[in-house]
Each structure stands twice: as C-alpha cells, then as structure tokens.
Amino acid sequence: MVLATEMGSSQPESSFDLSTYLAKRKEAIEVALDSALPVIYPEKIYEAMRYSLLAGGKRLRPILCLASCELAGGTTSMAMPTACAMEMIHTMSLIHDDLPAMDNDDYRRGKLTNHKVYGDDIAILAGDALLTYAFEFIATKTENVPPQQVLQTIAHLGHAAGAGGLIGGQVVDVESEGKTDVSLETLNYIHAHKTGALLEACVVCGAILASASTADLQRLSRFAKNIGLAFQIIDDILDITATQEELGKTAGKDVQAGKVTFPSLWGIEESRRQASQLVADAKDQLAVFGSKALPLLAIADFITSRSN
Numbered sequence: 001m002v003l004a005t006e007m008g009s010s011q012p013e014s015s016f017d018l019s020t021y022l023a024k025r026k027e028a029i030e031v032a033l034d035s036a037l038p039v040i041y042p043e044k045i046y047e048a049m050r051y052s053l054l055a056g057g058k059r060l061r062p063i064l065c066l067a068s069c070e071l072a073g074g075t076t077s078m079a080m081p082t083a084c085a086m087e088m089i090h091t092m093s094l095i096h097d098d099l100p101a102m103d104n105d106d107y108r109r110g111k112l113t114n115h116k117v118y119g120d121d122i123a124i125l126a127g128d129a130l131l132t133y134a135f136e137f138i139a140t141k142t143e144n145v146p147p148q149q150v151l152q153t154i155a156h157l158g159h160a161a162g163a164g165g166l167i168g169g170q171v172v173d174v175e176s177e178g179k180t181d182v183s184l185e186t187l188n189y190i191h192a193h194k195t196g197a198l199l200e201a202c203v204v205c206g207a208i209l210a211s212a213s214t215a216d217l218q219r220l221s222r223f224a225k226n227i228g229l230a231f232q233i234i235d236d237i238l239d240i241t242a243t244q245e246e247l248g249k250t251a252g253k254d255v256q257a258g259k260v261t262f263p264s265l266w267g268i269e270e271s272r273r274q275a276s277q278l279v280a281d282a283k284d285q286l287a288v289f290g291s292k293a294l295p296l297l298a299i300a301d302f303i304t305s306r307s308n
C-alpha cells in the first residue's frame with residue numbers, strides 16, 4: 001500500500017510506502033519484545049506474559065513511539081525500550097479487559113484469551129507483571145537519553161496508565177454498561193482515557209526521549225489525541241461491520257451488550273465522517289515538521305482505512 005500523504009496546503013503531496021514501513025517496524029518490535037521477556041522461575045507467569053505479549057497485533061503503539069522519537073530528532077534505539085513498554089501495558093489492558101469480571105471474552109488476537117488458557121488468577125497476575133515490568137524496562141534499558149527525559153517519560157506513562165487515563169476510562173465504561181442514556185460527553189471521556197491516553201503517551205514519550213521542545217510536545221499531543229479518538233470510532237464501526245476472523249476477537253459485542261457507541265449515536269456514515277475530520281485535524285498539527293512527519297501522517301490515514 002503506497003499512501004499519498006498531504007503535507008499541509010503549501011507543500012506538494014509525497015508518497016510513502018506505509019506497508020513496508022509498518023512491516024519492517026513490526027519485525028524489529030517482535031524481536032525486541034521476544035528478547036525483553038525470557039522465561040525464568042517461576043516459569044508459569046513468564047509463559048503467561050509471553051503468551052499474550054507475543055500473540056501478534058498491529059504493534060501500532062510501539063510503532064507510533066518510534067516514529068515520534070525519530071520525528072523529534074532521536075533514534076529508534078533510544079525509544080525501543082519505551083516502545084516495548086507501551087506494548088506491555090497495552091497487552092496488560094487487553095488481558096484484564098478480557099477477564100470475566102470485565103468484558104468476558106474468549107478470543108483475542110485470533111487466540112484464546114489469557115484467562116482461558118492460564119485461568120483467571122494467573123491472567124490477573126500476568127497483567128500486573130506486564131504493567132510493572134514495563135516501567136522497570138524503561139528505567140533499566142533506556143540508553144543514550146538524559147535521565148531527566150527518562151524520568152519524564154515514566155511520569156507521563158504512569159499518568160496515562162493510571163486513574164487519570166486508562167483505568168479512569170475503563171471505570172466510566174464499566175459504570176456506563178447497561179445504560180441507554182450515555183451522553184456524547186461521557187462517551188468522549190471514556191475513549192479519550194481508555195484508548196486515547198496510551199496512544200497519546202506513545203507519541204509524546206517518543207518525542208520526550210528525543211528532548212523535543214514543549215511546543216512540539218503539545219503539537220504531537222494534539223495530533224495523538226485526535227487520532228486516538230478516530231481510532232476508537234473506527235473500532236466501534238469495525239465491531240459492527242467486520243467478522244470475528246478479521247478482528248481476531250468476538251465481533252458484534254457492543255450491539256449484543258446494548259452498549260452506547262459512536263455509531264449507535266451517529267450512525268455508521270456520520271461516524272466515518274467524524275473520524276476522517278479528526279484525522280484531518282490531527283494531520284494539520286504536523287504541518288510544521290515537513291517531510292519528517294511522513295510516517296506519522298501515513299499512520300494517521302491508516303487508522304481510518306484499517307480493517308482490523
């Protein structure tokens with residue numbers, strides 16, 4: 001797939017081979033994740049952590065982190081430990097989200113969910129272990145980055161994964177279940193936190209590691225918040241339109257659970273339009289970076305065109 005990517009109104013369109021870019025990045029991330037987590041005693045927990053961490057997935061979060069670090073003048077090796085940590089935290093959230101006490105799902109990434117294989121007790125612990133290891137991994141494995149930037153990265157990510165981010169969004173989501181009068185404001189809160197906060201942290205932390213200016217961090221944060229919301233709108237649409245095979249998880253769960261979603265409020269066409277508008281606004285934020293922003297711009301387009 002070669003995407004034509006608009007670089008702001010005053011610049012010509014450039015083409016960028018996103019498929020090759022994503023495939024190469026995914027390959028490097030798979031290698032880094034595999035070596036990040038060896039199996040030692042007690043083997044059961046490491047096997048459970050590896051089962052979900054190495055189960056595939058688009059690896060969008062680490063890819064965003066590496067791309068953002070490079071955009072800000074850093075290297076992929078500076079950001080790789082943080083990129084891996086992002087995927088560890090994302091995987092933790094999927095393991096916990098699939099538990100019977102949460103969404104109660106049997107399939108994820110085309111495989112049985114963690115608790116279906118290891119039991120609820122080990123699945124909870126595998127999630128906890130991935131979450132804590134993520135922070136240890138950034139602190140101990142990051143090289144050639146000033147300590148202040150590493151500390152700022154850990155603080156930003158800690159907030160994004162906590163009650164002010166991922167957990168807060170999940171709490172409001174759980175509390176909204178079964179209600180038919182969930183407002184657009186609440187839906188926006190849920191997704192800005194449950195999905196958006198970690199995506200934002202991926203983009204912002206990548207740039208923090210490269211010592212980006214405050215102004216650039218703000219631009220990247222706005223970019224990421226917009227694509228985070230667009231990502232969730234598309235996720236809601238795919239829950240209706242895609243098959244279990246395409247998704248690698250149970251399809252049609254939102255409708256089945258009577259959940260209020262963007263398509264249930266707006267319909268599918270308007271949801272698509274809103275997602276496209278969010279992506280367009282996101283891309284505007286990156287105009288100042290010129291061609292350095294090509295990967296992030298292409299990833300933004302990919303978010304609305306994806307089928308899983």
Ligand code: GRG
Nearest residue numbers: 057058059093094096097161167170194195235
């Ligand atoms: C204990 C810190 C802590 C958090 C737990 C369970 C929970 C709180 C939050 C749930 C977060 C969640 C599951 C959000 C949904 C995000 C989402 C759209 C996931 C799908 O992401 P993709 O499409 O999946 O990138 P792949 O498999 O490609 O990685």
